[in-house]
Amino acid sequence: MSIRPATLEDLDAMVALENRCFDDDRISRRQFRHLLNKGHAALLVADHESAIVASLVVLFSRGTATARLYSIAVAPEARGKGIASKMVERAEAEAWREERAWMRLEIRKDNAASIALFESLGYRRFGSFADYYADHMDAWRYEKALDARLKPRLDRVPWYEQTLDFTCGPACLLMAMQTLRPETQTSRIQEIKLWREATTVFMTSGLGGCGPYGLALAAHKRGFGVEIWVNDRGIQMIDSVRSPEKKEVITLVQQDMEREIAEFRIPVHFDVLGADALEAAFDDGAVPIVLISSWQIYNEKSPHWVVVSGFDEHFIYVNDPFVDYDDGETSIDSINMPIGRSQFAQMARYGKKGLQAVVLIKAEDAR
Missing domain, CATH: 3.40.630.30 (Gcn5-related N-acetyltransferase (GNAT))
Structure with a gap:
């Protein structure tokens, strides 16, 4: 044979x-x-x-x-x-x-x-x-x-599949909340409710996704501790929007979110949270929600949210709420996806400005 x-x-x-x-x-x-x-x-x-x-x-x-x-x-x-x-x-x-x-x-x-x-x-x-x-x-x-040295703990973060093209952020937030509070109910109505609170209204085309400020506010209003890391003080994810009217709406939405973040005294760090600091936050009990560009995975030039679910010496593992059924994948392909550390650093940025954003979700507000 x-x-x-x-x-x-x-x-x-x-x-x-x-x-x-x-x-x-x-x-x-x-x-x-x-x-x-x-x-x-x-x-x-x-x-x-x-x-x-x-x-x-x-x-x-x-x-x-x-x-x-x-x-x-x-x-x-x-x-x-x-x-x-x-x-x-x-x-x-x-x-x-x-x-x-x-x-x-x-x-x-x-x-x-x-x-x-x-x-x-x-x-x-x-x-x-x-x-x-x-x-x-x-x-x-x-x-x-396939390498005996790869033994991360990957049973901590449950997986939830987004049900709409633009609800990756809320789906990730549901995963994070259920990790920290197992009794949290995950459902499509909860996913849509979170999107309504956190959306930027518009995106590159059609309905808008969710930025780091909206996700952080939605988590804070449910009693979770949150911490925001972004490397750009400007209006987020606006470069690819052509319509001046849509740009104006996105700007107004973010400005209102910034006002609420200041009112609630949510920590905002205008810096990059590197892989080592991300792992330290995870080990300390936080669940990181990370903005990536989906180009390297799905050949789509769009912002996309994933949840970090584990680490080892070589890889950062993520739960991706999206399943690419058109490419023959099933949910097993989106759970605890291993991404090389250097590749993750390249992937965790979006747009011409290279926006990097992480929202750390914690069990409760420690302040």
Whole structure:
């Protein structure tokens, strides 16, 4: 048996194997072709006596150090011979070659053989998804650090998915509040309510997102301690807005927020909060909400909020409220996303001025 990268010449055999191995949740011919051509995936096949007896698909998250083992199929007559474990080991090597430090996957809760296989290969169960598969079966979530030195604590910050294109900030605030007060209820109505309080009204186009001042005020009014770090005293996120009327509204909104921040004596630091200070604040119990540019992850030139969920020697981990379903991702790709420290520093800035903003959410106001 030999394991090698798949090519378009293997397409018919891979589709046939997929249909033999699975009754539903199959990868279609069109999906296989797309994965072979798109460049953000590794597809492997195992040959035995001129026939393909196994296939495997790994997806590489754009802009992060995570790989996702999306599918593995082994022909019935080839099972029980160690082929699956060899395929997974080769997949891990491919992921490491692509500078991915973590491998993640989902497994059906009734698939005892797969659970035993991946646990024997060092994968750790770290969560579950209800009603995940087409037949409504739940899934376990597993992960493995491809470098044994990567052992951050990543169970502190819960994840919440934004339900609208412009509510990443409120979704992040819900994650932070639930971290500090587990009884906090997360729902779409709460997400929208926070957005109504924190929005800048307008953004690059359409409805506005939320800036650091609005998020800080919304958290403060709910009894949380907040601290703001921004590197620019000017009007935030206004450069890409063309309409003079919209610019005037954004300016008025920020000025009113600044008045409230001064009235409530919320600390504002006009400086950059570096990675070491960010980690120290996290270790001290704060939950950092960080503004990033989504260009490196989603190829979109837009401001975007994420929640820091952990640190280790090499990476800063974030919970991203956005899931790029169009690119084949699921929520597992947005939870505890590892981002290299130097890459995070480049990502945590937005616009021509390089706006850097962090809102530290704390359990209560210490003043």
